[in-house]
Amino acid sequence: MSKFVERQRIGVYVCHCGGNISDYVDVKEVVNAVKDYPGVVLAKDFIFMCSDAGQKMIEEDIKKHNLDGVVVAACSPKLHEMTFRNVVTRAGLNPFLFYHVNIREQSSWAHRDRKYSTKKAISHVLAGIEYVKLASALEKIRMKAEKSVLIIGGGIAGIRAALDLSGMGINVVLVEKEPFLGGRTARIWRTHPNGKKGVDVVRGLINELKERDNVVILTNSEVTHVEGFVGNFKVKVHVNPRYVIKNHPRMKEAIDVCPVTVPDEFNYGLTTRKAIYYPYEGAYPELPVIDPKACTRCGECVKIVGDAIDLSQKPMDLEFKVGAIVVTTGFKPYEPKPGEFGYKEYGNVITLPVFDRLLDLSEGGNKLIYNGKEINSIAFIYCVGSRQIPNGSNGKVNEYCSRYCCNATIYRASQLKRKYPHIKQYHFYRDIRTYGLNELLYLKAGEEGAVFIKYPDEEPPKVYGEDGKLIVESKDVVLGGDTVRTKVDLVVLVVGMEPYDTKKISDILSISTGKGGFLQEAHPKLRPVETLKSGIYIAGTAQAPRTISETLISASAASAKAASMLIKGEIELEPRVARVDPEKCNLSKRCVEVCPTGAISFKEYEGLGTKAWVNEAMCIGCGACTAVCPTEAIQLNTLKTTQIKRMIEAAIKGLER
Amino acid sequence: MEIYLERKVKRMEFELSERIKMISGENVFKCISCGRCTAICPAAPFMDFKPHQIIHLVRLNDERAVESEAIWLCTSCMYCSERCPRDIDVARVMEALRAINLRKRKDVVALRKLKDLKKLPPMALVASGRKYTG
Numbered sequence: 195m196s197k198f199v200e201r202q203r204i205g206v207y208v209c210h211c212g213g214n215i216s217d218y219v220d221v222k223e224v225v226n227a228v229k230d231y232p233g234v235v236l237a238k239d240f241i242f243m244c245s246d247a248g249q250k251m252i253e254e255d256i257k258k259h260n261l262d263g264v265v266v267a268a269c270s271p272k273l274h275e276m277t278f279r280n281v282v283t284r285a286g287l288n289p290f291l292f293y294h295v296n297i298r299e300q301s302s303w304a305h306r307d308r309k310y311s312t313k314k315a316i317s318h319v320l321a322g323i324e325y326v327k328l329a330s331a332l333e334k335i336r337m338k339a340e341k342s343v344l345i346i347g348g349g350i351a352g353i354r355a356a357l358d359l360s361g362m363g364i365n366v367v368l369v370e371k372e373p374f375l376g377g378r379t380a381r382i383w384r385t386h387p388n389g390k391k392g393v394d395v396v397r398g399l400i401n402e403l404k405e406r407d408n409v410v411i412l413t414n415s416e417v418t419h420v421e422g423f424v425g426n427f428k429v430k431v432h433v434n435p436r437y438v439i440k441n442h443p444r445m446k447e448a449i450d451v452c453p454v455t456v457p458d459e460f461n462y463g464l465t466t467r468k469a470i471y472y473p474y475e476g477a478y479p480e481l482p483v484i485d486p487k488a489c490t491r492c493g494e495c496v497k498i499v500g501d502a503i504d505l506s507q508k509p510m511d512l513e514f515k516v517g518a519i520v521v522t523t524g525f526k527p528y529e530p531k532p533g534e535f536g537y538k539e540y541g542n543v544i545t546l547p548v549f550d551r552l553l554d555l556s557e558g559g560n561k562l563i564y565n566g567k568e569i570n571s572i573a574f575i576y577c578v579g580s581r582q583i584p585n586g587s588n589g590k591v592n593e594y595c596s597r598y599c600c601n602a603t604i605y606r607a608s609q610l611k612r613k614y615p616h617i618k619q620y621h622f623y624r625d626i627r628t629y630g631l632n633e634l635l636y637l638k639a640g641e642e643g644a645v646f647i648k649y650p651d652e653e654p655p656k657v658y659g660e661d662g663k664l665i666v667e668s669k670d671v672v673l674g675g676d677t678v679r680t681k682v683d684l685v686v687l688v689v690g691m692e693p694y695d696t697k698k699i700s701d702i703l704s705i706s707t708g709k710g711g712f713l714q715e716a717h718p719k720l721r722p723v724e725t726l727k728s729g730i731y732i733a734g735t736a737q738a739p740r741t742i743s744e745t746l747i748s749a750s751a752a753s754a755k756a757a758s759m760l761i762k763g764e765i766e767l768e769p770r771v772a773r774v775d776p777e778k779c780n781l782s783k784r785c786v787e788v789c790p791t792g793a794i795s796f797k798e799y800e801g802l803g804t805k806a807w808v809n810e811a812m813c814i815g816c817g818a819c820t821a822v823c824p825t826e827a828i829q830l831n832t833l834k835t836t837q838i839k840r841m842i843e844a845a846i847k848g849l850e851r
Numbered sequence: 852m853e854i855y856l857e858r859k860v861k862r863m864e865f866e867l868s869e870r871i872k873m874i875s876g877e878n879v880f881k882c883i884s885c886g887r888c889t890a891i892c893p894a895a896p897f898m899d900f901k902p903h904q905i906i907h908l909v910r911l912n913d914e915r916a917v918e919s920e921a922i923w924l925c926t927s928c929m930y931c932s933e934r935c936p937r938d939i940d941v942a943r944v945m946e947a948l949r950a951i952n953l954r955k956r957k958d959v960v961a962l963r964k965l966k967d968l969k970k971l972p973p974m975a976l977v978a979s980g981r982k983y984t985g
């Protein structure tokens with residue numbers, strides 16, 4: 195390595211920020227204090243450094259005075275660091291030979307005493323100059339990236355993401371745990387706001403997906419292991435056997451002949467299915483599956499379709515590489531505890547998802563029948579399993595609003611009215627949250643005669659039986675707390691959404707879960723579909739309760755993000771990473787222990803033997819390793835230990851002036 | 852107090868909400884219980900059921916709306932109707948509830964029996980005349 199030469203031709207620029215800085219910092223004095231500092235060749239102030247004129251000035255100075263480093267003292271680097279980095283680059287200087295000092299938030303906005311804030315600004319600028327003196331010219335890190343994406347979860351979010359990515363020319367592997375695609379959307383009776391059946395919504399997208407030749411769909415499969423980093427993830431997938439190998443003209447007969455009948459989970463047990471089955475008309479893949487738990491291996495089906503079924507099929511373990519991962523593992527509906535609002539205690543208390551299946555299965559007739567009884571009145575109880583209030587004794591509760599349920603239930607109110615006008619509806623709610631355009635659904639449902647009764651937050655309705663009748667009793671907020679009692683044929687619990695196995699998937703991927711247990715984004719506003727792990731994106735209800743359209747929006751957003759990273763076939767990363775000087779490394783291995791991303795491993799260096807090595811794609815530049823290294827062998831490219839020491843010394847000198 | 856939502860009303864062929872609709876043409880189910888009618892109502896502080904509660908009672912088919920004092924305290928100023936964001940003519944519903952009573956020949960104001968007629972605010976006289984004469 196050549197001997198490092200300190201930068202000796204530094205330009206310092208102090209911004210007034212139109213008074214934001216100059217009102218409380220004497221910018222002239224800052225300029226005077228640093229202009230003769232060793233290494234500085236010029237120092238200037240200007241009213242708006244970020245303006246075209248300010249930028250031009252810096253650019254011209256760099257060329258004219260042959261500057262080899264630049265310090266700008268101005269607002270927050272969040273706002274304009276990139277602006278000035280670009281200025282420096284345009285002038286032909288390496289952008290990392292520039293340092294942005296924040297004297298607005300740190301000095302002028304923080305102190306009333308003009309003298310003190312001026313002094314503090316000077317001290318920070320001096321530190322900035324010392325930084326630049328020792329700064330190295332750096333290039334962005336470029337790495338080859340696999341142009342393929344793994345999508346985990348084949349609900350509507352996963353299907354949408356698969357379509358979007360494949361459309362951009364990126365290969366997709368879609369992994370679904372269940373034997374069929376579609377997730378929860380496929381089970382919806384009629385989706386708000388346009389009344390399309392859930393299956394049809396899903397089917398529409400799947401028909402498009404079938405046309406794509408760059409999508410691999412693995413059903414009955416789970417991701418078991420992921421390692422690597424953005425652009426180069428190594429993935430292991432366990433594929434459970436389907437036992438049905440291919441289609442056969444007599445497949446329907448084979449299903450009919452199966453002697454085993456079990457409750458059909460797709461319909462929450464409202465119907466039954468065989469051990470060999472399709473969950474619903476139009477399910478995809480268009481190949482039935484054999485449920486190994488129900489199947490008795492009697493072989494009746496094989497007698498009909500022969501080698502289309504292989505009862506001895508074994509599971510498979512696949513291994514492949516992808517450049518990015520989109521997680522769309524969805525939600526699960528809240529399951530009320532036995533006795534909660536009479537659930538499991540009275541036969542005619544059911545949850546909204548079950549009610550939806552009932553409505554779908556009853557499409558043909560004009561009577562709604564449940565448990566052999568005609569339904570003429572229904573009470574809906576809202577916010578079951580959502581917006582729960584912790585009271586010290588009820589353990590972990592779901593404090594969030596599930597978002598979809600007011601909309602879904604109120605939309606069903608209108609649909610019910612149309613299909614079964616004779617059914618009376620009572621809606622016991624806490625607050626109606628039909629946000630946005632959905633408010634119109636609420637107004638419509640009311641106009642059509644649905645009765646809305648507001649119950650107090652702390653006192654939800656009670657459900658009990660009396661003389662064989664189901665009674666809902668509730669306080670009525672509008673009537674100042676009078677009790678309202680109504681007899682109904684059916685109680686529908688409007689259950690919320692809960693995270694679905696997010697613990698497991700977040701462990702496999704080393705990403706985090708947030709408050710309600712859903713997967714967490716890097717930043718709710720600035721990076722809403724990214725995780726803190728570069729190259730891993732989240733979408734749909736795995737991230738938060740959402741309606742279908744919101745789910746689709748996030749899925750498309752995550753796809754666009756993943757694609758923009760991979761589409762060039764190589765990725766660019768900031769060089770803000772740690773590097774090892776193998777000559778100094780004494781193999782203490784402490785860095786390996788503290789690295790939060792597991793970026794440090796060991797490799798053979800020529801003539802030096804085994805020493806620590808940083809995988810730059812995984813390093814997030816946190817600096818934890820530099821703090822523990824006993825020999826200062828591992829250093830951040832952009833903030834070396836010597837730099838920090840010199841900055842502190844200069845800053846103290848500035849304050850002592 | 853308890854309300855039975857499906858309490859059958861004797862000798863009544865239709866539920867209260869339907870009768871109100873027939874008399875006034877107003878659909879009380881449109882109400883979103885915002886309470887604006889009550890907020891503007893000058894008589895609300897003296898009422899047993901506030902205007903928004905009256906609307907809710909009608910929606911629940913609760914006869915207490917018909918029996919309430921509130922409907923007689925209503926001054927027919929029509930402020931509520933003016934303010935309702937759901938375009939419910941609340942004053943008209945009040946009137947319909949009074950009509951149900953008047954059709955049963957309940958109470959009529961005898962102007963002749965009123966003392967110090969001149970001291971009464973003219974608005975009160977107009978309002979009561981409007982209300983107690985069917």
Ligand SMILES: Cc1cc2nc3c(=O)[nH]c(=O)nc-3n(C[C@H](O)[C@H](O)[C@H](O)COP(=O)(O)OP(=O)(O)OC[C@H]3O[C@@H](n4cnc5c(N)ncnc54)[C@H](O)[C@@H]3O)c2cc1C
Nearest residue numbers: 347349350351371377378385386523524525734735741742
């Ligand atoms: C009763 C009810 C009615 C509704 N009505 C409406 C409506 O009318 N309109 C509307 O907009 N929204 C409605 N919703 C909301 C709608 O269901 C959701 O917004 C939508 O289904 C979310 O899609 P998703 O892909 O995020 O999740 P899901 O549909 O849950 O799909 C996730 C998929 O991932 C799979 N998976 C999970 N874990 C793994 C794993 N580890 N590996 C591989 N695969 C995995 C699951 O098996 C599933 O197939 C309703 C919801 C319910 C419960």
Ligand code: SF4
Nearest residue numbers: 452489490492493495
């Ligand atoms: S082998 Fe299994 S699937 Fe086939 S008929 Fe028998 S029970 Fe049914």
Ligand code: SF4
Nearest residue numbers: 577580595596599600
């Ligand atoms: S959407 Fe409505 S029912 Fe669902 S949790 Fe929120 S407020 Fe409750």
Ligand code: SF4
Nearest residue numbers: 882885886888903935
């Ligand atoms: S103003 Fe209209 S919508 Fe609001 S409470 Fe009164 S009647 Fe109902």
